Amino acid sequence: VPAGYPRDFERRLHLRDGRLVVIRPILPVDAPMLGQAIRAADRDTLRRRFLGGQPSVTPALLAHLTTVDYVRRFALAAADPETGQGVAIARYEPLDEGVAEVAVVVDPAWRRVGLATALVEMLAAAALDRGIHTFSAVYLAENRPVAALRALAGGPGRSLITQSIAEFAVALNRAQVTAAIRDLDEREHGLAGPAAVVPGRR
Ligand SMILES: CC(C)(COP(=O)(O)OP(=O)(O)OC[C@H]1O[C@@H](n2cnc3c(N)ncnc32)[C@H](O)[C@@H]1OP(=O)(O)O)[C@@H](O)C(=O)NCCC(=O)NCCS
Secondary structure, X not given: OOOOOOHHHOEEEEOOXXXXXXXXEOOHXXXXXXXXXXXHOOHHHHHHHHOOOOOOOOHHHHHHHHOOXXXXXXXXXXXXXXXXXXXXXXXXXXXXXXXXXXEEEEOHHHOOOOHHHHHHHHHHHHHHOOOOOEEEEEEEOOOHHXXXXXXXXXXXXXXXXXXXXXXXXXXXXXXXXHHHHHHHHHHHHOOOOOOXXXXXXX
């Protein structure tokens, strides 16, 4: 694994519907999986994630998205442990001193069971330990799920809507983030079975 790979962000998690996912920091070996996911994604997902334009899926783009330093740039991948298929990716990218932009996408078959929430909480914990105090996101103003996710990043913040594009910034609240991670830990400790199986590291 690359230098600085933070193993402490590997976890198995039971989602609200009982399904299990494995979550780990992204790795360069995820590039083909990510390329396939972007090519297979439905138009609505691409429109919401990339605000209109579908990116051209070049090897350089995939390398950029999957090679991070786990400090200034951080990304998590979630996979179905039964198939090894990726089901979600969440990331932050630097915007300004202490400020990072968050983006998350969850496979439609895995939505509404708390996966994006868990990923954003884990990103927030990573960010706080890496000198980032504010999360920002840019999304289509009509995107109700993201409007709801805003609150999770640490309470009310500033938001601005210009020509249907919404932008928000919130100061991360360490107490709230710590409580959220404790809750994830408790859900994980409730799991029976062998230690985590993390795709790509078998
Ligand atoms: C936005 C997105 C990441 C949410 O993922 P998710 O795993 O379904 O989110 P969660 O299950 O953690 O839901 C968190 C909260 O968001 C809200 N929410 C999620 N989907 C919603 C929907 N379709 N309608 C209204 N509210 C919704 C709910 O309040 C939900 O909490 P609840 O289920 O307890 O009511 C997912 O819909 C997605 O990938 N969309 C396409 C890409 C995108 O828009 N990314 C964001 C911009 S970068």
